[in-house]
Amino acid sequence: MISLFSQVRSYERSVRLLMVNQFTINLGFYMLMPYLAAHLSGTLGLAGWLVGLILGVRNFSQQGMFLVGGTLADRFGYKPLIIAGCVLRTAGFAALGFVDSLPALLAASAATGLAGALFNPAVRAYLAADAGERRVEAFALFNVFYQAGILLGPLVGMVLTGIDFRVTCLTAAAVFAVLSVVQIRALPPRRADDARDGRDAARGSVLSQWRDVVANRPFLLFSAAMIGSYVLSFQVYLALPLEVRRLGGQGEAGAAAVALLFAVSGLSTILGQTKVTAWCKARMAPGQALAWGLFTMGVAFLPLLLATAVPEPEGGAGRWLLAAVPPALSALLLALGTMIAYPFEMDTIVRLSGDRLVATHYGLYNTICGVGITLGNLLTGAALDAARAAGMSALPWCALLMLGMVCAAALYGLHRTGRLAAVPAPRAQPAAA
Numbered sequence: 001m002i003s004l005f006s007q008v009r010s011y012e013r014s015v016r017l018l019m020v021n022q023f024t025i026n027l028g029f030y031m032l033m034p035y036l037a038a039h040l041s042g043t044l045g046l047a048g049w050l051v052g053l054i055l056g057v058r059n060f061s062q063q064g065m066f067l068v069g070g071t072l073a074d075r076f077g078y079k080p081l082i083i084a085g086c087v088l089r090t091a092g093f094a095a096l097g098f099v100d101s102l103p104a105l106l107a108a109s110a111a112t113g114l115a116g117a118l119f120n121p122a123v124r125a126y127l128a129a130d131a132g133e134r135r136v137e138a139f140a141l142f143n144v145f146y147q148a149g150i151l152l153g154p155l156v157g158m159v160l161t162g163i164d165f166r167v168t169c170l171t172a173a174a175v176f177a178v179l180s181v182v183q184i185r186a187l188p189p190r191r192a193d194d195a196r197d198g199r200d201a202a203r204g205s206v207l208s209q210w211r212d213v214v215a216n217r218p219f220l221l222f223s224a225a226m227i228g229s230y231v232l233s234f235q236v237y238l239a240l241p242l243e244v245r246r247l248g249g250q251g252e253a254g255a256a257a258v259a260l261l262f263a264v265s266g267l268s269t270i271l272g273q274t275k276v277t278a279w280c281k282a283r284m285a286p287g288q289a290l291a292w293g294l295f296t297m298g299v300a301f302l303p304l305l306l307a308t309a310v311p312e313p314e315g316g317a318g319r320w321l322l323a324a325v326p327p328a329l330s331a332l333l334l335a336l337g338t339m340i341a342y343p344f345e346m347d348t349i350v351r352l353s354g355d356r357l358v359a360t361h362y363g364l365y366n367t368i369c370g371v372g373i374t375l376g377n378l379l380t381g382a383a384l385d386a387a388r389a390a391g392m393s394a395l396p397w398c399a400l401l402m403l404g405m406v407c408a409a410a411l412y413g414l415h416r417t418g419r420l421a422a423v424p425a426p427r428a429q430p431a432a433a
Contacts (some may be wrong), residue, residue: 004274008141014130014188015138018123019145021082021179021187025119026149028175031157032093032168039165044100054102054109061113070121070363071209077191078359080124083183085119088112090176123357126190128350135350136286139343140277144270146234148242151266213360219352223368225414226290228343228407230369230374232297232400233338236265239380239396240327243304247312247323258326265331269339276339286344286351287415291408293341298321298404300333305397337404348420376403379399 008016040051073081092111099105131138160168213219240257248254280289307326313319353361380396387395414420 004144007137007274011134011138011141012130013186014187014190015127015244017183017187018130019142021183022123022142023145023149024175024179025086026146027153027156028089028093028179030150030153031160031175032096032172035157035161035165035168039161040105043165046102046423050102054105057106057270058109058113059370059374061110062116063113063374065114065368066121066366066370067210067360067363069117069119070125070359070361071206072118073122073125073359073363074209074357077208078122078129079183079187079188079189081122081359082119082126082187083180085115085122086176086180086183088118089115090173090180093176094173097166097173108373117363121362122364128346128358129190135347136277136281136343137274139346140273140339142346143339144273147266147269147273151262151270154262157379164235172302193293199430209226209357209360209363213353213364213399215358216352217362218414219349219361219365219367221414221419222348222352222411223365223423225407225410226365227369227372227376228403229294229297229338229341229345230373231380232294232300232404233334234377235301235380235400236261236331236334236375238377239384239400240304240330242384244323244327248320253300253320254323256326257320260324260328260403261331265335268332268335272336273339276336280340280344285415286348287411287420289344290348290420291412293337293339293344294404294408294411295337296340296404297334297337298401298408300330300337300404301397301400303329303333305394305401308394308397334418352420352429427428 008019037051037055040046040054046054069081069085088111092108092115095104095108095111099108127138127142128135156171157168160171239330240261244257244261245254248257280292284292303326307322310322312322341351349361349365350358380400383396387393411420
């Protein structure tokens with residue numbers, strides 16, 4: 001841990017602040033969002049489809065607006081978009097605790113999603129710009145802070161929600177309010193390459209920005225290949241908890257097994273991310289690391305596949321171990337695969353952008369992967385239901401294993417053909433007389 005903080009201190013102030021900001025963003029977000037559905041259905045008594053609609057609006061407003069957020073960041077600078085996102089989330093979280101009409105809940109939910117679309121591309125583009133040649137190491141540290149917020153947020157939220165859900169909402173809103181003030185005062189202004197790209201973005205139209213990004217074929221191929229990584233990693237929140245609950249039940253034993261799942265995922269990243277990144281960078285090209293990361297994420301479902309061959313105990317410690325151990329091993333391997341791939345993934349986006357319109361590239365990338373997550377989760381849920389109905393419990397794990405293999409092969413193919421190499425930035429053209 002001392003080594004971790006020494007690495008953080010080796011970066012300039014803006015990079016350190018962005019890392020702490022991301023921890024705080026995730027802390028505030030995850031102390032509220034895991035308990036929102038229970039508040040909507042329990043306290044407010046909304047029907048299940050209305051709860052799904054409100055949560056879906058939040059997800060859609062974030063995933064659908066990432067491209068817009070990235071485009072605005074390239075045009076107006078990273079700092080204004082980061083601050084605007086935090087202010088908007090402050091208002092959205094505060095509103096969620098006090099409104100009870102459907103239109104107001106939908107507006108508050110949409111505001112929290114739009115906030116993420118504003119600051120997420122800007123934060124990553126800012127970090128990439130100020131980290132310079134140390135981008136890979138910076139994104140590894142960034143992921144440590146990111147996961148720490150995810151790990152701590154639900155624990156804080158559980159305590160606050162035990163008092164009252166409104167206390168949770170106000171605390172989360174206060175976190176983002178303080179974060180907004182700190183960034184207004186301490187975060188230096190930053191544009192997309194002040195010497196060139198900032199002026200280009202200001203002169204060109206939004207459509208021209210989007211045409212430039214969509215015309216970047218290697219970037220689009222890379223984005224499509226990486227969809228699998230997000231579908232696979234999201235199973236920590238979908239397929240793995242469902243499997244744990246199926247075997248471990250809905251009581252305290254099942255809750256403990258689910259908690260173990262998240263603890264393994266978060267703590268392994270916090271403790272191992274920088275070491276894994278240093279090892280991979282010393283031995284692999286970025287494309288190879290990406291392929292190995294996806295391969296590891298696919299293999300993560302092998303423990304669950306093997307567990308289907310074990311007869312299910314009727315109860316007792318044996319059933320709990322079957323509910324807890326294979327999913328925990330899967331969560332650990334998913335975390336390892338993410339540790340291998342994530343820093344190189346973020347760096348590859350910058351390289352494929354040619355250091356131009358970096359935030360716009362991040363925005364489109366997040367939108368593509370977000371749509372992929374939605375479709376992947378629908379298919380995974382359908383596979384889980386079909387497997388249970390047909391008595392073929394191995395079906396979803398086989399499908400997820402194959403998805404990892406296919407995406408790993410696609411990334412390795414992009415690497416071997418040179419499509420993951422840096423795209424040269426276009427030279428500035430002299431102005432006409």
